[in-house]
Amino acid sequence: GAGVSQSPSNKVTEKGKDVELRCDPISGHTALYWYRQSLGQGLEFLIYFQGNSAPDKSGLPSDRFSAERTGGSVSTLTIQRTQQEDSAVYLCASSQTGGGYGYTFGSGTRLTVV
Amino acid sequence: AQSVTQLGSHVSVSEGALVLLRCNYSSSVPPYLFWYVQYPNQGLQLLLKYTSAATLVKGINGFEAEFKKSETSFHLTKPSAHMSDAAEYFCAVNAGGTSYGKLTFGQGTILTVHP
Numbered sequence: 001g002a003g004v005s006q007s008p009s010n011k012v013t014e015k016g017k018d019v020e021l022r023c024d025p026i027s028g029h030t031a032l033y034w035y036r037q038s039l040g041q042g043l044e045f046l047i048y049f050q051g052n053s054a055p056d057k058s059g060l061p062s063d064r065f066s067a068e069r070t071g072g073s074v075s076t077l078t079i080q081r082t083q084q085e086d087s088a089v090y091l092c093a094s095s096q097t098g099g100g101y102g103y104t105f106g107s108g109t110r111l112t113v114v
Numbered sequence: 115a116q117s118v119t120q121l122g123s124h125v126s127v128s129e130g131a132l133v134l135l136r137c138n139y140s141s142s143v144p145p146y147l148f149w150y151v152q153y154p155n156q157g158l159q160l161l162l163k164y165t166s167a168a169t170l171v172k173g174i175n176g177f178e179a180e181f182k183k184s185e186t187s188f189h190l191t192k193p194s195a196h197m198s199d200a201a202e203y204f205c206a207v208n209a210g211g212t213s214y215g216k217l218t219f220g221q222g223t224i225l226t227v228h229p
Contacts, residue, residue, distance in 0.1 A: 004157075031215065043204065043219040056216060091157055099215025100208060101165055102148055105157035 002026075004106035006092050012112045013082055021077040021109045025094030032075050033099060034067060037108070038088035046090075049075060050098065082113045116141040116209045120220035128228050133177075133192040135223050137205030140186065146208040147188040148217065149179055153201045161203075164188060175199070200227045 005024040013019050025032050034046040045059040049069045057067070064083075069075040079086055089110050095103035121136040139145060146165045150158040162173025169181040175198075179190045188205060202224045206217040 033215070033217075035217075042221045043206075043217075045216055045218070048214070048216055056214075093158075095215060098210070100146060100210060101215070102146075102160050102163050103215060105150075105159070107155075107157040 004092055004094050004104050006090075006106040006109050008109060009107065010110045010112075012114060015084060015113055016081055018078065018080045019082055019111065021079075021090050021111070023075045023077070023092030023094075023106060025073065025075070025092070026104060027073075029094035029096050029103075030072065031095040031097060031099040031103065032069060033093045033095075033103065034075070034077055035091045035093070036061075036088045037091055041088075043091075046077070048099075079111075082111075084113050087111055087113045116145065116207045116218050118205050118207050118218055118220035120203075120205050120223050122223055123221060124224045124226065126226040126228065127195045129197055130194050133190070133195045133199065133225065135190040135203050135205075135225065137179075137188045137190065137220060138186055139188060139205070139207045141207055141209045143209050147179075147181060148206040148208070149173065149177070149188075149190050150204045150206060150219075151175075151201050152204065152222075158204065161190070195225075195227045197227050197229065200225055 007022045032049040048056040064080045067077045089108040091108045093103040093105040117140045119138045148163045149161040164181045172178045205220040
């Protein structure tokens with residue numbers, strides 16, 4: 001596609017439920033990043049994919065968070081047993097190469113846990 | 115490890131005045147540096163980047179930034195502010211080189227432009 005597409009744009013969920021956030025990177029981009037943007041923490045790195053592999057998942061805050069990427073394209077970030085502190089905007093970005101020269105962000109998914 | 119400090123969480127200027135947003139970084143290796151802009155309810159848009167070529171970098175919308183190694187700074191400037199420049203601006207550092215773009219962001223600076 002023309003840009004990085006994220007869905008849904010907004011998600012409200014009850015505490016304890018699982019949620020899936022989707023990212024469609026720009027076609028042909030091999031690198032894919034997930035970040036979280038929250039009021040208290042600013043922008044935090046979560047995980048990096050190169051193709052379908054995740055060489056760096058050091059930013060995932062707990063084992064409730066997981067992510068996968070299939071076909072070198074779409075990525076899904078899953079949060080199990082959501083907590084109120086998971087409320088944030090989740091941003092995805094992609095790049096043609098490793099991303100060292102910067103990358104293109106999607107508009108994000110605003111997650112609210114009530 | 116790398117870090118980024120943006121001085122001033124809020125900056126207010128008049129339309130037509132100089133914009134100066136400050137960014138200082140810490141990195142154990144030669145860094146790549148970025149400025150991103152975020153408009154309300156949107157993702158981050160790349161304004162400009164320094165990747166070890168020219169130290170004065172020009173970006174979109176009339177913004178520029180100068181990499182000063184001795185001061186470990188990468189301040190963002192624009193000679194004349196426009197109302198449309200009102201947004202939040204993030205400075206970021208990548209110490210992974212060309213092959214890996216994990217970014218460490220500053221806390222952001224909200225720019226307000228008064229008529």
